[in-house]
Amino acid sequence: MIVEIGHFALILALLVSMGQMVLPAVGAASRDDRLMAVAQPAALASLVLVSISFAALTYAYVGSDFSVANVWANSHSAKPMLYKVSGVWGNHEGSMLLWVLILVAFGASVAVSGGHLPKTLQANVLATQASISVAFLLFILLTSNPFERIVPAPMEGKGLNPILQDPALALHPPFLYAGYVGFSMAFSFAIAALLEGRTDAAWARWVRPWTLAAWMCLTLGIAMGSWWAYYELGWGGWWFWDPVENASFMPWLAGTALLHSALVMEKREALKVWTVLLAILTFSLSLMGTFLVRSGVLSSVHAFAVDPQRGVFILAIMVLFTGGALALFAARAGSLRQGGMFAPISREGALVLNNVLLATATGTVLIGTLYPLVLESITGAKISVGPPYFNMTFVPLMIPLLIALPFGSFLGWKRGDLVAARQRLMAAAVVTLGTALVAGALFWRGPWLAPLALAVGVWVIAGAVSEVLFRARLGQGDRAEVFRRLTNLPRSAWGSFIAHTGVGVMVIGIVGTTAWQSEKIVPMKAGDTAEIAGYRVTLKGIETRRGPNFGEEAGVFEVPREGRTPLLLEATKRLYDAPRQPTTEAGIHAALSGDLYIILGDAQTDGSFAVRLYFNPLVRFIWLGAVLMFIGGAFSLSDRRLRVGAPRKARPPMAVPAE
Amino acid sequence: MGRISAKIDRRGIAALAVVAALSVATSGAVDRAVAVQPDEVLTDPALEKRARGISAGLRCLVCQNQSIDDSNAPLARDLRLVVRERIKSGDSDEAVVAYVVGRYGEFVLLRPPVNASTLMLWIAPGLLLVAASGFALRLWLRSGSATPDAVMAEAPLTSDEQARLDSLLKRPTD
Numbered sequence: 113m114i115v116e117i118g119h120f121a122l123i124l125a126l127l128v129s130m131g132q133m134v135l136p137a138v139g140a141a142s143r144d145d146r147l148m149a150v151a152q153p154a155a156l157a158s159l160v161l162v163s164i165s166f167a168a169l170t171y172a173y174v175g176s177d178f179s180v181a182n183v184w185a186n187s188h189s190a191k192p193m194l195y196k197v198s199g200v201w202g203n204h205e206g207s208m209l210l211w212v213l214i215l216v217a218f219g220a221s222v223a224v225s226g227g228h229l230p231k232t233l234q235a236n237v238l239a240t241q242a243s244i245s246v247a248f249l250l251f252i253l254l255t256s257n258p259f260e261r262i263v264p265a266p267m268e269g270k271g272l273n274p275i276l277q278d279p280a281l282a283l284h285p286p287f288l289y290a291g292y293v294g295f296s297m298a299f300s301f302a303i304a305a306l307l308e309g310r311t312d313a314a315w316a317r318w319v320r321p322w323t324l325a326a327w328m329c330l331t332l333g334i335a336m337g338s339w340w341a342y343y344e345l346g347w348g349g350w351w352f353w354d355p356v357e358n359a360s361f362m363p364w365l366a367g368t369a370l371l372h373s374a375l376v377m378e379k380r381e382a383l384k385v386w387t388v389l390l391a392i393l394t395f396s397l398s399l400m401g402t403f404l405v406r407s408g409v410l411s412s413v414h415a416f417a418v419d420p421q422r423g424v425f426i427l428a429i430m431v432l433f434t435g436g437a438l439a440l441f442a443a444r445a446g447s448l449r450q451g452g453m454f455a456p457i458s459r460e461g462a463l464v465l466n467n468v469l470l471a472t473a474t475g476t477v478l479i480g481t482l483y484p485l486v487l488e489s490i491t492g493a494k495i496s497v498g499p500p501y502f503n504m505t506f507v508p509l510m511i512p513l514l515i516a517l518p519f520g521s522f523l524g525w526k527r528g529d530l531v532a533a534r535q536r537l538m539a540a541a542v543v544t545l546g547t548a549l550v551a552g553a554l555f556w557r558g559p560w561l562a563p564l565a566l567a568v569g570v571w572v573i574a575g576a577v578s579e580v581l582f583r584a585r586l587g588q589g590d591r592a593e594v595f596r597r598l599t600n601l602p603r604s605a606w607g608s609f610i611a612h613t614g615v616g617v618m619v620i621g622i623v624g625t626t627a628w629q630s631e632k633i634v635p636m637k638a639g640d641t642a643e644i645a646g647y648r649v650t651l652k653g654i655e656t657r658r659g660p661n662f663g664e665e666a667g668v669f670e671v672p673r674e675g676r677t678p679l680l681l682e683a684t685k686r687l688y689d690a691p692r693q694p695t696t697e698a699g700i701h702a703a704l705s706g707d708l709y710i711i712l713g714d715a716q717t718d719g720s721f722a723v724r725l726y727f728n729p730l731v732r733f734i735w736l737g738a739v740l741m742f743i744g745g746a747f748s749l750s751d752r753r754l755r756v757g758a759p760r761k762a763r764p765p766m767a768v769p770a771e
Numbered sequence: 772m773g774r775i776s777a778k779i780d781r782r783g784i785a786a787l788a789v790v791a792a793l794s795v796a797t798s799g800a801v802d803r804a805v806a807v808q809p810d811e812v813l814t815d816p817a818l819e820k821r822a823r824g825i826s827a828g829l830r831c832l833v834c835q836n837q838s839i840d841d842s843n844a845p846l847a848r849d850l851r852l853v854v855r856e857r858i859k860s861g862d863s864d865e866a867v868v869a870y871v872v873g874r875y876g877e878f879v880l881l882r883p884p885v886n887a888s889t890l891m892l893w894i895a896p897g898l899l900l901v902a903a904s905g906f907a908l909r910l911w912l913r914s915g916s917a918t919p920d921a922v923m924a925e926a927p928l929t930s931d932e933q934a935r936l937d938s939l940l941k942r943p944t945d
């Protein structure tokens with residue numbers, strides 16, 4: 113019964129969204145207040161209805177109601193509660209429901225918090241938002257209904273793919289989707305702006321917090337996925353340039369560009385057309401990410417044929433929204449008046465460079481990901497585009513971006529002074545050079561590029577520190593005075609400092625673990641000792657055990673440490689009961705300097721076990737960097753200037769103080 | 772060593788790939804657990820290093836998107852052994868790769884070769900950079916032309932606006 117209520121609520125949500133899509137838009141066009149007033153309650157009603165629907169599916173999962181086909185196919189009564197709940201979105205149908213839930217939640221929050229928006233803008237935004245809901249609700253109801261029943265109900269479910277039974281991966285999709293779907297806000301605002309033929313600093317001020325929030329979620333979501341891959345897939349890798357990863361990385365790159373161009377628009381009213389285009393493209397890439405992953409064209413060309421209906425449907429959604437938005441853009445972009453001139457050497461110029469490089473990187477990842485698909489469908493030739501391609505193209509685009517970053521933040525708006533910026537970055541340059549030399553001396557055996565790459569990460573951090581100190585006018589006034597100035601810096605300044613530091617930290621982690629990882633593959637019997645990166649690792653023994661829904665073999669390793677209790681690490685191989693599938697749990701000793709990482713392999717013919725030992729230097733910095741980016745975003749989001757809803761009356765661009 | 776690879780002809784590989792792809796697609800499984808086994812490792816560390824380097828660039832044909840160095844699929848193991856066998860018999864790195872490509876086609880190369888069908892792939896980043904720079908330049912030129920005078924010439928104030936401006940200018944400041 114509850115399941116049917118969920119299904120019914122979803123149908124009602126579709127009807128409400130249809131109303132929300134049409135009436136407010138008509139109202140905005142004809143300046144009819146009563147029609148526009150429909151948007152707000154409709155957005156709230158959609159949220160309530162989809163929440164009911166989502167709660168009903170969760171209820172079915174928690175109670176292991178195997179008469180629901182979706183629960184039967186993806187759950188099991190013996191599964192721990194956390195994974196019964198996360199099982200709701202650990203499958204196609206449920207994850208699409210989560211997608212829509214987040215979508216209507218964003219819509220409802222505009223309805224609630226957007227009271228100060230111009231009426232027509234709010235109506236158009238909510239109507240656009242509803243059109244996306246309609247498309248995805250139709251998709252769910254017509255091709256991916258999670259509420260389908262099976263008669264007679266089976267006794268037991270098939271279980272959730274064991275590699276998905278993991279805390280980080282339970283949270284990975286909600287964050288990822290919050291990011292994808294959050295960009296729909298920027299999209300809806302862009303469409304509304306094009307419909308009205310008007311964008312200004314106030315528009316950018318409204319769009320930026322949503323984009324920032326979405327970007328933060330996506331950052332964390334991608335980082336969680338990478339972290340999960342690191343410890344679950346089991347050979348110390350953290351990013352594979354896998355098409356599924358690229359699908360989430362492209363919106364992130366475009367979203368990062370959007371954040372920066374919206375900043376220019378907010379402060380200087382420049383780059384309007386470009387910002388609107390980026391807002392459209394970012395969400396289009398999110399849609400494409402959903403399409404690539406959900407249609408199955410990526411995992412295998414054959415999966416597409418297994419259920420062509422879904423793939424074609426979601427492809428149609430993508431073409432409709434991207435194509436429609438771009439057509440609207442082509443027709444109306446000319447009506448957006450450009451403002452705010454600037455010299456090439458200026459903060460605006462630097463942010464344009466940021467956008468050029470990020471957009472090119474996005475395009476490169478896009479082409480690398482889709483090229484094999486397109487080539488095969490045109491010529492039938494099968495090629496692979498793997499990590500070597502992406503490393504060769506993506507990295508050279510990022511290096512100039514990272515080198516230019518500190519300069520950019522020292523340049524003034526409108527016209528910057530590169531000589532002054534260079535002087536102010538002198539200390540940072542010295543620190544960077546010192547790092548390169550020390551790293552070069554320590555690791556003279558190579559790879560020779562690594563110390564330079566490491567220095568780039570240090571440069572970004574040192575540049576960010578220099579900027580904050582410069583803003584606090586270090587050296588002018590006593591220490592208390594400087595400290596007071598530091599605490600008085602706006603939160604957004606701290607936000608950009610923390611986020612950019614995060615970028616540098618991540619670069620250091622990537623370089624460290626890529627360049628100086630060490631690896632050893634040895635057969636080990638109980639009592640054997642192997643040595644790696646200064647650790648002496650002894651296999652104490654192999655234990656056979658039972659978990660709640662799996663059996664496992666655990667290799668227990670002991671690593672002596674000077675003056676402290678020895679480390680005990682467990683590397684296990686699990687075999688899950690349903691579905692019967694093996695997984696590997698790495699034994700990891702995490703430290704900031706690097707991880708000791710142990711994998712237990714198969715038993716060899718002589719009774720020993722294949723053991724793989726890794727030392728991954730600085731690998732923690734990668735995720736630490738992502739977390740810093742998230743925190744930086746949160747600081748920026750909490751800035752009063754962003755949060756204060758009603759924008760100050762749009763001032764003429766010339767009067768905006770150059771910060 | 773040709774033992775296994777000889778037995779599996781190309782059609783066999785294709786069939787195997789389809790089966791594997793389907794099973795992976797339906798189970799959603801990504802099993803990247805343990806790849807190189809201790810018994811595969813060559814005793815000469817220099818040769819082993821070469822073998823690892825080559826393996827990292829060769830695709831495991833039955834996997835989703837893994838190199839044979841990362842995959843524990845039996846076919847990947849066979850290919851790793853083939854690579855090591857060729858290295859031991861004195862082949863250069865290029866010869867080993869050419870040997871594998873000769874058997875399985877260019878699909879095994881994770882870094883696609885530059886040829887007519889991949890030309891676009893390789894020049895695309897450069898083209899994109901030029902296009903994006905051109906777009907930025909145009910934006911900048913447009914913004915440069917948007918001087919107050921130019922804007923005024925394009926859209927002079929309406930009489931209403933002029934009247935409002937006059938009244939604002941006349942209003943005494945307090």
